[in-house]
Amino acid sequence: MTNKTLEKIFSEKIIESQGIIHKVCRMYCDNPEHRKDLFQEILIQLWKSFPSFRNEAKFSTWMYRIALNVAIQDLRKVKKKKSLFFQTNQFKERLEQSETSIEDEKLAQMYKAISDLNKVEKAIIMLYLEDKKNDEIAEIIGITQNYVRVKMNRIKIKLSKTIKNR
Amino acid sequence: MELLELKSIWNVVIEETISKDKMDEFVVEKSIKKESKTVLAKIKKVMYLKFAVGGLSLVLCVVMLIGSFMEPEKFTFYENILDLTDNRIFMATFILFMSMMLSWNFRAFREIKNFQTIATSVKESLGRVIGIMERTIKLNVYFGALFNAMVLGWVFYLLNNKKDFFMSTIEVVLATALVFLIGIFLFYFLSSYEQKIKFGNYLDQLKLYLKDLQEK
Numbered sequence: 001m002t003n004k005t006l007e008k009i010f011s012e013k014i015i016e017s018q019g020i021i022h023k024v025c026r027m028y029c030d031n032p033e034h035r036k037d038l039f040q041e042i043l044i045q046l047w048k049s050f051p052s053f054r055n056e057a058k059f060s061t062w063m064y065r066i067a068l069n070v071a072i073q074d075l076r077k078v079k080k081k082k083s084l085f086f087q088t089n090q091f092k093e094r095l096e097q098s099e100t101s102i103e104d105e106k107l108a109q110m111y112k113a114i115s116d117l118n119k120v121e122k123a124i125i126m127l128y129l130e131d132k133k134n135d136e137i138a139e140i141i142g143i144t145q146n147y148v149r150v151k152m153n154r155i156k157i158k159l160s161k162t163i164k165n166r
Numbered sequence: 167m168e169l170l171e172l173k174s175i176w177n178v179v180i181e182e183t184i185s186k187d188k189m190d191e192f193v194v195e196k197s198i199k200k201e202s203k204t205v206l207a208k209i210k211k212v213m214y215l216k217f218a219v220g221g222l223s224l225v226l227c228v229v230m231l232i233g234s235f236m237e238p239e240k241f242t243f244y245e246n247i248l249d250l251t252d253n254r255i256f257m258a259t260f261i262l263f264m265s266m267m268l269s270w271n272f273r274a275f276r277e278i279k280n281f282q283t284i285a286t287s288v289k290e291s292l293g294r295v296i297g298i299m300e301r302t303i304k305l306n307v308y309f310g311a312l313f314n315a316m317v318l319g320w321v322f323y324l325l326n327n328k329k330d331f332f333m334s335t336i337e338v339v340l341a342t343a344l345v346f347l348i349g350i351f352l353f354y355f356l357s358s359y360e361q362k363i364k365f366g367n368y369l370d371q372l373k374l375y376l377k378d379l380q381e382k
Binding site (some may be wrong): 007008010011012014015019020021023026037039040041043044045047048049050052053055062065066068069070072073074075107109110113118119120121123128129139140141142143144147150156159 | 169172173175176177179180183185187188189190191194197198200201202203204205282283284285286288289290291292295346368370372374375378379381
């Protein structure tokens with residue numbers, strides 16, 4: 001198979017499932033610039049791994065694995081900015097640019113709740129929000145189904161605490 | 167915010183993001199041709215430089231060493247500092263060091279390349295990337311310490327030995343060995359510190375994530 005053909009097959013498959021990359025980027029970055037960089041990095045890594053994709057796993061599982069690995073191992077230093085993010089006008093400005101039509105307050109609540117989770121917890125909650133079953137979450141993350149349940153309970157407690165503390 | 171509420175907001179955000187930032191074939195093709203900026207990609211980039219510089223130096227040293235046996239008068243390196251024997255021993259140590267450095271770096275490079283082309287679970291990937299980084303850091307520290315100590319040892323030897331290599335006094339040999347050992351010790355700590363500054367926090371963070379996934 002020529003490189004051009006492989007590129008074409010890859011493009012078609014990725015465009016079809018591009019939602020996965022958008023979801024991962026949304027979960028890990030509240031900054032549009034950072035989101036763009038992460039999006040690109042995920043695409044590059046997907047392309048590098050594509051020749052080794054053997055249909056043993058579902059294409060979506062394969063994509064989630066790579067996208068989450070890239071997001072978790074991403075080095076960009078945004079932590080400090082993030083903690084300041086909610087205390088400054090930056091957040092308001094972002095919302096004024098009308099990234100979404102959702103009520104500002106609700107969107108802020110969502111980001112606040114998510115920002116208190118660590119990168120691994122973000123991966124689990126994202127898969128949960130996507131209605132993935134415990135066995136698929138376990139396969140993507142690499143833990144047992146039982147531990148997925150334990151982690152989910154801990155995340156729920158953390159989320160409710162975050163909201164109460166607001 | 168309950169999980170159900172979070173889910174409904176999440177769904178709307180995602181739906182809007184996908185419809186707003188929808189990518190086409192052109193974007194995919196353009197993106198995959200760009201350079202990766204991950205930590206491992208950056209480490210690999212430094213390795214390319216090491217292969218180029220190290221490989222060239224190795225070839226040069228091999229030519230100089232062989233040349234010094236075939237036509238000694240043409241292949242003496244810094245004849246006012248090194249005599250023929252010194253020159254050959256210097257080249258031999260340098261060849262040995264470069265060969266070791268290149269072969270270990272090549273193994274690390276292959277490991278990174280394999281890692282980058284296989285999709286594993288989050289936990290396995292974290293374990294592997296931590297392992298690769300720890301080994302690469304060790305490699306950089308050991309070879310950094312060894313190379314600098316070797317240079318220091320040679321400089322000390324050249325400044326203190328005015329005779330032929332095999333005629334040098336036991337004091338010079340012992341003092342050179344001592345300088346070499348002190349050099350290893352000193353540069354080991356300096357290199358470790360440098361690597362810690364570069365990758366320490368990042369590696370600690372990855373280890374925390376991995377620990378979080380280890381079931382008790």
